[in-house]
Amino acid sequence: MKRIEAHIVDFLDTVVLIGSGSTRVLGRLLHGLNTERVFIVADRAVAGKALEIRRSVEEAGLETVYMEVEAGEAFKSLDSIVGLWRWMIENSVSRSDFLVAIGGGTLSDAAGFAAATILRGIRWCNVPTTLLGMADACVGGKTGIDFDGKNLVGAFHHPTIVLCDTSFLETLPERIYRMGFSEIVKHGLLAGHAFYKWLRDHSHELRRRVMDAVEEAIARSLRFKLGVVQRDYREVSGYRMILNLGHTVAHAIEHASGYTIPHGEAVSMGLVVELEASRMLLGFEEKRVAETRRLLEDLGLPSTPPREIDAAEALKAIMLDKKRRGGMIVLPLLEALGRPRLMRMPVEDAYRILLDAWRRVMAC
Ligand SMILES: NC(=O)c1ccc[n+]([C@@H]2O[C@H](COP(=O)([O-])OP(=O)(O)OC[C@H]3O[C@@H](n4cnc5c(N)ncnc54)[C@H](O)[C@@H]3O)[C@@H](O)[C@H]2O)c1
CATH class of the missing domain: 3.40.50.1970 (Rossmann fold)
Known part of the structure; x- marks a missing residue:
């Protein structure tokens, strides 16, 4: 041989x-x-x-x-x-x-x-x-x-x-401009305290398109993403999946709205629900959930899913799809700022946790 x-x-x-x-x-x-x-x-x-x-x-x-x-x-x-x-x-x-x-x-x-x-x-x-x-x-x-x-x-x-x-x-029309911030905030949460704090300190300049601040936000965002991509370009080890933070719930919201809610806005709402799930499951700090909600709102993004969407139905549709693909799901959540954890669990468990988190977010 x-x-x-x-x-x-x-x-x-x-x-x-x-x-x-x-x-x-x-x-x-x-x-x-x-x-x-x-x-x-x-x-x-x-x-x-x-x-x-x-x-x-x-x-x-x-x-x-x-x-x-x-x-x-x-x-x-x-x-x-x-x-x-x-x-x-x-x-x-x-x-x-x-x-x-x-x-x-x-x-x-x-x-x-x-x-x-x-x-x-x-x-x-x-x-x-x-x-x-x-x-x-x-x-x-x-x-x-x-x-x-x-x-x-x-x-x-x-x-x-x-x-x-x-x-x-x-x-760029205002609504399309703002949608870019949901992925930037996601990168800030994943990257850790320095980037996250910088975003909170500069949210008003970013909203007003002050270009020095916008360029800095883009640079920080891309540096972080490239760091992740260099570790797991083809998503083989799974590490790159941390970039899906907020996206499971976002897909449920987009799908339930018949794609009338655009992706960037759905990610913003998805981040809040998944941070709440992170709090429940991994002890992510409660004050950070509230802080992130305010940050997203300051950047002109919605932070609460619309009341017309039935959370149970919306999540069921997405989970059914995942179930067809093997019954397990990998949910990226956060232990703390800059400390993501990939949680592998049965689809039913993810459904229960996200539904609970979604309802808590609506009640706040
Ligand atoms: N490859 C990846 O890693 C990755 C990551 C995130 C999202 N995506 C994909 O990106 C897509 C969304 O991209 P998008 O939000 O840029 O949307 P888009 O490309 O549809 O652009 C939004 C709208 O803005 C218009 N537009 C673009 N630039 C403009 C400008 N400078 N001035 C005025 N109008 C302008 C476009 O014609 C379009 O109508 C989704 O399909 C998503 O799946 C890919």
């Missing part, structure tokens, strides 16, 4: 730049990466600035192929991927080419998946244009589409370059 072992590295180094006007350096960065042609796909909502980026890439001596699309959750579909594949193939895509995605999380999830699959994977650059995109979705390498369920088909394919050009945030 012969045995061969090899260490195959599939994780590229990645560079992240955060700041107004950071997209101006894209052409120069691409130049150093042995590419000649750049496929740019942009959300139509940001077409003006996307065309400026295209011009600057061409001024750096690179050829571009450009397309605008209608982004939004409906864009995360197989049809969109087929459209992106065709567009690249018809324009003779080659393995050294780059795909640049300019848009929010929906555009980058789908475009990143197209980059992961065309010619077995070409390099790509992520230019997030929403706060959620900048503070969360732009790193970590999860790409994909909604197929028979949200995010059920996809690939890990990390962008080589990430440019968080905060000037994009100037045109």
Whole structure:
């Protein structure tokens, strides 16, 4: 018997730049990466600035192929991927080419998946244009589409370059802007006291889009997430699942509302319920639950699930789905700020705990 072992590295180094006007350096960065042609796909909502980026890439001596699309959750579909594949193939895509995605999380999830699959994977650059995109979705390498369920088909394919050009945030509608804060607060809770306190001290500046503060929040958020991702990129050890804090209840709320409650708002409510569950199960400090509620509210987010949603029904629907997948659930909870614990338990237990926590939150 012969045995061969090899260490195959599939994780590229990645560079992240955060700041107004950071997209101006894209052409120069691409130049150093042995590419000649750049496929740019942009959300139509940001077409003006996307065309400026295209011009600057061409001024750096690179050829571009450009397309605008209608982004939004409906864009995360197989049809969109087929459209992106065709567009690249018809324009003779080659393995050294780059795909640049300019848009929010929906555009980058789908475009990143197209980059992961065309010619077995070409390099790509992520230019997030929403706060959620900048503070969360732009790193970590999860790409994909909604197929028979949200995010059920996809690939890990990390962008080589990430440019968080905060000037994009100037045109972002208020409600969409605020939704980015739920993932930032989640990262603050997981990261620990320093980041959490910084968020509490700067919530008013963040709400008013004071850019120095926004850039600092994005940087802290991405540094934390990248630290987690480096430990468990493909979610094999399970550690990366701590990033799902608040999301079990959030999915229940989104689903029960028929997806009329947007993800960022559902995560905010989900965080509060799951912090309450953390208090009940792991002794997470009571005053921190109340403090986090206030922080989310200061950032313009709802902290209590709507009364119209029947908690028992909403949780049952989600748990039934989990039950079909093996009967156990991993619930990330917090012992204290910065001390997450992955709680593996039977679905029925998670249902009881979360329902109890949800009802307590409603009673406060
Ligand atoms: N890959 C990951 O790690 C990850 C993490 C979190 C969320 N996500 C995914 O991200 C998606 C949500 O992303 P999102 O919240 O960015 O939503 P989105 O991409 O749908 O953007 C929200 C809306 O804002 C518009 N828009 C975008 N940028 C704008 C700008 N600068 N000015 C004006 N309008 C603008 C878009 O056209 C859209 O209508 C979800 O599908 C979610 O699953 C992925």
